[in-house]
Amino acid sequence: xxxxxxxxxxxxxxxxxxxxxxxxxxxxxxxxxxxxxxxxxxxxxxxxxxxxxxxxxxxxxxxxxxxxxxxxxxxxxxxxxxxxxxxxxxxxxxxxxxxxxxxxxxxxxxxxxxxxxxxxxxxxxxxxxxxxxxxxxxxxxxxxxxxxxxxxxxxxxxxxxxxxxxxxxxxxxxxxxxxxxxxxxxxxxxxxxxxxxxxxxxxxxxxxxxxxxxxxxxxxxxxxxxxxxxxxxxxxxxxxxxxxxxxxxxxxxxxxxxxxxxxxxxxxxxxxxxxxxxxxxxxxxxxxxxxxxxxxxxxxxxxxxxxxxxxxxxxxxxxxxxxxxxxxxxxxxxxxxxxxxxxxxxxxxxxxxxxxxxxxxxxxxxxxxxxxxxxxxxxxxxxxxxxxxxxxxxxxxxxxxxxxxxxxxxxxxxxxxxxxxxxxxxxxxxxxxxxxxxxxxxxxxxxxxxxxxxxxxxxxxxxxxxx
Numbered sequence: 001x002x003x004x005x006x007x008x009x010x011x012x013x014x015x016x017x018x019x020x021x022x023x024x025x026x027x028x029x030x031x032x033x034x035x036x037x038x039x040x041x042x043x044x045x046x047x048x049x050x051x052x053x054x055x056x057x058x059x060x061x062x063x064x065x066x067x068x069x070x071x072x073x074x075x076x077x078x079x080x081x082x083x084x085x086x087x088x089x090x091x092x093x094x095x096x097x098x099x100x101x102x103x104x105x106x107x108x109x110x111x112x113x114x115x116x117x118x119x120x121x122x123x124x125x126x127x128x129x130x131x132x133x134x135x136x137x138x139x140x141x142x143x144x145x146x147x148x149x150x151x152x153x154x155x156x157x158x159x160x161x162x163x164x165x166x167x168x169x170x171x172x173x174x175x176x177x178x179x180x181x182x183x184x185x186x187x188x189x190x191x192x193x194x195x196x197x198x199x200x201x202x203x204x205x206x207x208x209x210x211x212x213x214x215x216x217x218x219x220x221x222x223x224x225x226x227x228x229x230x231x232x233x234x235x236x237x238x239x240x241x242x243x244x245x246x247x248x249x250x251x252x253x254x255x256x257x258x259x260x261x262x263x264x265x266x267x268x269x270x271x272x273x274x275x276x277x278x279x280x281x282x283x284x285x286x287x288x289x290x291x292x293x294x295x296x297x298x299x300x301x302x303x304x305x306x307x308x309x310x311x312x313x314x315x316x317x318x319x320x321x322x323x324x325x326x327x328x329x330x331x332x333x334x335x336x337x338x339x340x341x342x343x344x345x346x347x348x349x350x351x352x353x354x355x356x357x358x359x360x361x362x363x364x365x366x367x368x369x370x371x372x373x374x375x376x377x378x379x380x381x382x383x384x385x386x387x388x389x390x391x392x393x394x395x396x397x398x399x400x401x402x403x404x405x406x407x408x409x410x411x412x413x414x415x416x417x418x419x420x421x422x423x424x425x426x427x428x429x430x431x432x433x434x435x436x437x438x439x440x441x442x443x444x445x446x447x448x449x450x451x452x453x454x455x456x457x458x459x460x461x462x463x464x465x466x467x
Contacts, residue, residue: 005042010051013039025160043070046432046439048419059413059420059429059443064234064266065292068343069434075298075336075343082335091120091329099334106341107294107303110275113284114308120301120329124265124291125159127302128228131261131287132163133323134304135225138259141313147225151215151258153189157235158228158263158289167228170236185219187211189233190241193376193387197395205242209249216256226259226286227252231277234266237426238385240378246281259286259310265302269293270344270433272381273354280380286310296340301333349433353381360437364444373405373451373458382435386427386447390458397425398458409447409454416453418446 014036022028023037031037039051046069048058061067068075082099089097104118119134121127132150139147152158154169165173166180169189174180188195188211196204216224227249233239253260262285267277271293274280278288287310291302314321327333344350358381365377365384375389388405390396398404402424410422421428427447431439 008039008041008051010039013051045069045071046435055417056414057418057431057439057442057446059418059431061430061432062297063292064271064430065297067269067271067293067433068296068340068347068349069432072296072298072340072343075296075339078335078339079299079332082332086331089331090326092324096329097331097334099331099338100329103334103338104303106338107290107305110341111288111305112279115285115288115305116308117306117311119304119306120334121291121303121325122300122327122330122333123159123302124263124289125161125164126325127265127289127291127304128158128167128263129161129163130304130323131226131228131289132167134306134310134321135259135261135287137321137323138310138313139225141317144222146223148183149219149224150184151212151219151224151227152184152186153229153233154186155189155191155236155239156186156228156230156233156263158230159265185215187215189236189239190245191233191237191239192242193378193395194237196242201242202244205245205248208241208245209252212249213252216252216258221256221258224256224258226261228261228263230263230265231267231281232272232380232383234383234428234430235423237423238378238383238428238430240380240383240385246278246283250283250285261285261287261289263289265289265291266293266383266430269296269341270350270353270381271383271430273350273358274381275350277381294340295333295337298340299330299333299336300327301330301337344433347434353433357433357435357437357440358382361431361440361444364440367444368448368451371448371451373455382431382433384429386451388425388427388451388458398461399463404461405454405458408457409450412450412453413446416446416450418443418450420447 017036040048041051042049046058048056107118108116119130121130136148152167152169156169158164158167166184169186188208190208192204250260262278264276268290272280278285286307288305295301361384362379365379368374368377368386372392373388375387375395378385390398406422406425409427410420413420
């Protein structure tokens with residue numbers, strides 16, 4: 001499918017952007033000062049192109065989602081063909097559509113075990129809203145309506161809806177909207193570099209798990225509905241827990257009869273080298289939230305995988321689960337998701353990430369460990385992070401506070417042709433699963449060059465200097 005390159009009027013688009021468009025997660029004052037958003041006009045493979053003619057290696061796979069890369073004609077055709085046959089219908093009114101049913105079966109196959117049912121939504125935030133409501137509904141059906149409390153972790157990200165932000169542990173998001181809502185508790189995160197620096201990893205993991213148990217006992221085990229966590233915290237800064245953490249968390253949930261929920265919105269569909277991130281940790285959740293890589297971002301779709309014992313309560317006790325969205329199980333989105341999964345299967349992208357490109361990224365990032373600004377590099381699958389520090393061998397930050405260095409290095413990386421995120425003082429990357437060794441080298445080389453460019457700027461920082 002040859003798509004002509006359009007001659008967009010970029011100046012007019014920027015004017016309209018400022019006049020009418022409110023971008024997501026943005027400082028609108030800054031965008032106004034910049035004269036409008038950067039206009040991304042096209043993309044191919046692992047690269048995006050903007051209206052000023054810049055070609056940028058997309059080290060973030062869009063927003064952690066374009067797993068099969070850009071320009072997949074097969075996905076466009078799947079959408080086109082489904083739209084001609086049945087562009088839309090809902091899953092209310094005791095109805096379903098062929099792609100929706102087939103996709104549910106395909107996801108169940110990838111989840112395995114007793115996770116054999118799927119509820120569809122449009123976004124990761126909606127998936128976690130579904131988790132929140134379904135868990136509370138389940139406990140009511142079980143005759144334990146007092147089990148309403150969710151335990152999550154500080155610095156976790158579970159979406160931008162009211163429930164999603166509440167489940168997440170980002171305090172700067174809580175401030176906007178007077179959140180979290182009642183019934184959500186937070187515990188420490190397993191962030192070794194930031195909160196367990198120099199500690200024995202096993203002891204640190206034990207302490208993080210103990211914090212969960214302490215919270216369960218504080219709330220009262222009979223009131224706790226579920227523990228929710230990302231296998232690897234993505235938007236929190238690619239926080240990779242110590243080995244042994246997740247099996248201990250699962251054992252704790254089983255000890256107190258609490259549901260275990262894995263937020264796989266980022267980690268699912270090959271990102272960590274398995275169909276789902278939790279599979280690499282050898283645990284079995286009761287519910288899984290998923291989105292992003294499900295369709296590689298080509299169309300908005302998300303899902304919740306649900307264990308059989310939860311579904312058994314729904315079927316045995318009956319009564320409506322009064323929850324759902326206009327676009328739950330959207331047939332065109334489902335058709336694209338099926339085609340997307342088929343690409344991953346055919347091209348062996350999950351196995352390639354686990355045995356080839358993931359290990360290669362780890363080795364490539366390790367080349368940065370000698371840089372004077374680098375405190376640590378870490379990765380799992382095709383999620384990577386570079387910690388920026390003021391003094392080698394420490395986790396000290398510039399101006400003794402987090403968040404001064406990250407934005408500076410991020411902006412230099414983008415200027416040098418690499419899209420990454422600066423989360424506090426961590427540069428994170430999440431490239432498409434189709435990335436090559438040469439492109440991984442390009443990604444790491446740009447980060448290294450950008451760190452070197454940033455060093456004199458960072459060394460000159462004084463309190464009050466705008467970052």
